[in-house]
Amino acid sequence: MDVHSRDYAARARAILRDEPHVREAVIGATVAFDQHRERAYGEVDSDAWRAWASDVKSHALTNLADYLEEAESRLTENGVVVHWAETAADVHSVLEAVAADHGVRKVVKGKSMLSEELGVNDALERQGIEVVETDLGEYVIQLFGEPPSHIVGPAIHRSLEDIQELFHRVHGTPPHATPEDLAAAARVALREAFLTADMGITGGNFLVAETGTLALIENEGNIRLATSAPKVHVALVGIEKVIARWSDLAGMLQLTSRAATGQAVGTFVSMIHGPRRDGEPDGPEAVHVILVDNGRTGMLADEATWEALKCVRCGACLNVCPVYRQTGGHAYGWVYSGPIGAVLAPALLGLDEGGALPFASTLCGACTEVCPVRIPLHDMLLTWRRRTVEAGKAPATEGLLLSAYAAAAKRPALFRLGAAGLQLLPMAVTRRLPFLKSWLAVHGDLPWSKPSFLRRWKAGPK
Amino acid sequence: MRATLFVTCLGDQFFADACADTVELLRSLGVDVDVAMGQTCCGQPAYNAGHWPEARSIASHTLGVLADAEYLVVPSGSCAAMMRTGYGELFGDDGGRAVAELAGRTFELAEFIVGVLGVDAVGSGLAGRRVAYHHGCHALRELGSREEPLTLLRNAGAELVQWEAAEECCGFGGLFSAKLPEVSAAMADRKLDTLPDPDIVTSADPGCLLHLSGRAAERGGGPVFRHLASVLWEAANGRS
Incomplete structure (x- = not known):
């Protein structure tokens, strides 16, 4: 089949925007599937x-x-x-x-x-x-x-x-x-x-x-x-x-x-x-x-991926996955979707095509919890993320920002000064910053605590 | 007993009152609370995004700052899970005693109150209040803590409302919410759409609360969102 996994973000966005009935149908079906599974496990x-x-x-x-x-x-x-x-x-x-x-x-x-x-x-x-x-x-x-x-x-x-x-x-x-x-x-x-x-x-x-x-x-x-x-x-x-x-x-x-x-x-x-x-x-x-x-056989030889071969294709991880539920499988652009699809994609399609899918998860762990053959799905998703970064395939902006963040996080005064600076920015400016721009596109204004707790603690009575 | 509070980066910046309430609540339970001023972030944003060298750098700093903590109390299930289980993954065999010891001394707030202090009721100030509890995924599945917050709320008199999606991820997921905002928002919408009109929505996780309340605000209002620490302190203090 044609593979479009690298376009996950755009496909998910398009389904949510243009086909809202898909979300409704998929939530209805997967919630029912999962309730049946839960009852059957309980027996x-x-x-x-x-x-x-x-x-x-x-x-x-x-x-x-x-x-x-x-x-x-x-x-x-x-x-x-x-x-x-x-x-x-x-x-x-x-x-x-x-x-x-x-x-x-x-x-x-x-x-x-x-x-x-x-x-x-x-x-x-x-x-x-x-x-x-x-x-x-x-x-x-x-x-x-x-x-x-x-x-x-x-x-x-x-x-x-x-x-x-x-x-x-x-x-x-x-x-x-x-x-x-x-x-x-x-x-x-x-x-x-x-x-x-x-x-x-x-x-x-x-x-x-x-x-x-x-x-x-x-x-x-x-x-x-x-x-x-x-x-x-x-x-x-x-x-x-x-x-x-x-x-x-x-x-x-x-x-x-x-x-x-x-x-x-x-x-x-x-x-x-x-x-x-x-x-x-x-x-x-x-x-x-x-x-x-x-x-x-390539997956079998890789200690970080072989366990995905235990999969019996029951779909339980799709049904319980809150990310899958919003879009259904077509967003993933490949035959296997949901958590197991996101684990298999980079292994079978390679990082360039399949590397986007392990990021289509909040690592909530619901998949791992229901898997009948105990595949550590969300741990494997994290492993693929690490490999994507190590292979230099993560977005450059993300790497730069996280490097700066990590550097600041080792210097508490600087870290708090940076946060205080962000607090002072007009929302119109905050809305143009990387990450915050996309966050604020779907959320209300940031409810900053002014001043932050640690500033209060430092200044005030304990 | 002495406990060190790790307020988390989001708690510090967005839930300052809840952090202060955590201090008051713990003090009212006889705990000597200190706050390490060198604390910044647990490193989870970088860890979950796959940037492990950066995550290790932040985690090393945090391990140093918290080295003297007798107990570490975290008003966030997610950050507590990062320090209890994530650091072990992050450092592997290089982690040594510092990582293992911190893991053994780290508790999410409700876990600490019920599990370590052995207290299952902090007050009765929630009588007649309809409370919806959002289980943060990492408290639930990494820490294995489902009942502790419910016990404390129930024993404070709260009526816990049935919420179909109570144990479903809210869609925050750290950088996930900024990288896939539409999917993240749709996940929050499912939580909000299934919410059965409570007086208060509460949770032990600043990230989830920031996401859910921010999404509710964007949609034009919604219920009252409060951190578990604030709800429990008010229950104890009779103000709720």
């Missing part, structure tokens, strides 16, 4: 569960090469064709070859953030293949021609009215159709797509090394259909999705569901062990798993 010993889940992922990542090879062996024994892809272009080549082999003209897709990261839809369409997103939210944004704005709820930035208008235009539903009628219209269109598609493409929530099980969580049944109706199923799986043992899978599936939507477990969980076997009435003729790196 279990979520602290213990999360510590365990963190260990499961850390163990797999610490021994990743071994478990990937084990997974490849089991997958192959199960009749799955395994491909290794280092880059998005490699993924595109594999898809092109598999599609050509099977004469594919239409693809149905289950929701996959990795496929968005890799720009899979555009690559397939360039080959003349029709691509239909079958997750309802993904279907909606595909019709709008937009990228997803949230890991779990890709269309949460859209209001019911937006979708009524869209479906009225595309499907001829009444202008004020109920959500049920809208879903029914999508169902008719998608049913047709499932029955006529030659290939299903999905992501994967977990890949179990011990058994070669590909596990997928969903609520709509579209992934079940996309992985079983077409003659070929291709799963895009980031290498960080591997876990070691079959006995760990149930716990990971449930915790991911609780964190994402507050469900005890998703409505549908598919555990795929290969193509249709002899004598079985249905299922695909061929199953392919593409194990995707796309920058992940």
Whole structure:
């Protein structure tokens, strides 16, 4: 997909100014998601569960090469064709070859953030293949021609009215159709797509090394259909999705569901062990798993970033993030938004493109508090800020002002004199100073204490 | 007992009355309070912006100024968290005993009153007052202090109002509020829009209060914002 992360500030400003309904829709959806998560965490010993889940992922990542090879062996024994892809272009080549082999003209897709990261839809369409997103939210944004704005709820930035208008235009539903009628219209269109598609493409929530099980969580049944109706199923799986043992899978599936939507477990969980076997009435003729790196081994080798690979893409950190809530995901200019997006962006896109996102946070720590696999998200954001400054990529004015501030802060008399001087400036002048200018654009006048406490203390009775 | 007050740069410049009220409140609880005149800033603005050499320079100064403090009381959860946990990160293995010792002796005001002094009621002057408490993120999540301020307010007779966004960040975030002012303001607006018409909004953090009250003023008015120290001192002093 096109990446615009370096433009975060301008994009956020534009959304707040021009699309105020986005903020309303996103706050409504994320507050609801987070309340569901909080209730679901409260039903279990979520602290213990999360510590365990963190260990499961850390163990797999610490021994990743071994478990990937084990997974490849089991997958192959199960009749799955395994491909290794280092880059998005490699993924595109594999898809092109598999599609050509099977004469594919239409693809149905289950929701996959990795496929968005890799720009899979555009690559397939360039080959003349029709691509239909079958997750309802993904279907909606595909019709709008937009990228997803949230890991779990890709269309949460859209209001019911937006979708009524869209479906009225595309499907001829009444202008004020109920959500049920809208879903029914999508169902008719998608049913047709499932029955006529030659290939299903999905992501994967977990890949179990011990058994070669590909596990997928969903609520709509579209992934079940996309992985079983077409003659070929291709799963895009980031290498960080591997876990070691079959006995760990149930716990990971449930915790991911609780964190994402507050469900005890998703409505549908598919555990795929290969193509249709002899004598079985249905299922695909061929199953392919593409194990995707796309920058992940680089993250794994970096002690400050590897923990982000534990992410299970539940979206809990987006839902609780007060910064994300104001704009939704499109401000971040990339497939991954919110705190996890801001941690992944500089790692996967580099500091020049992704370096703005770690500053899109107040470091409030709400993300770290809810993460089901205990990623220290706000600490990692701070690490990226430090690296941005060390790389000389922070704004020059900021560096100069902070140097001056630090120099003054070591000289108490000078520090207080500077503050007293600021107090004396007419507000019209204060409004032109760096930082204060932008602060005062959205706040009332500064309520200076005249004199300051320390001046009073020095002068007056103690 | 002797405690040194670190008023913080924002407290000094914008909440002078609250700093004075902190002194009075602590004295009324039998604490011998001193104020180190060499104090300036904890260094958090530079630390959070990623400018660590500057942050270390400021923190070194602050460590020196506060070296003799028996207890350090800070009327800001955020600055207290900087000194308790941030300095350890900032100096890493080079921090030595000064950093570790200061961390062990540093408390946010409500934490100090409840946790160190063992006092859970400072007066009853808030009877009948509807109070909304804004939890500063660093007091809440870095210091792990949720109940202390609520206990003191409740025991002073305040009616604590239900506030959906009470634990949500106000959007201040130091330089964040100047670098991304529109997002920062929208965050404050969510806090203000969900506020259920209290008599007083209070918090232990000058930064949050400056941001929220400044935003409310820009929007054309709003509730009364007061620092926790002032609210508690008035409760103790019977003036509230």
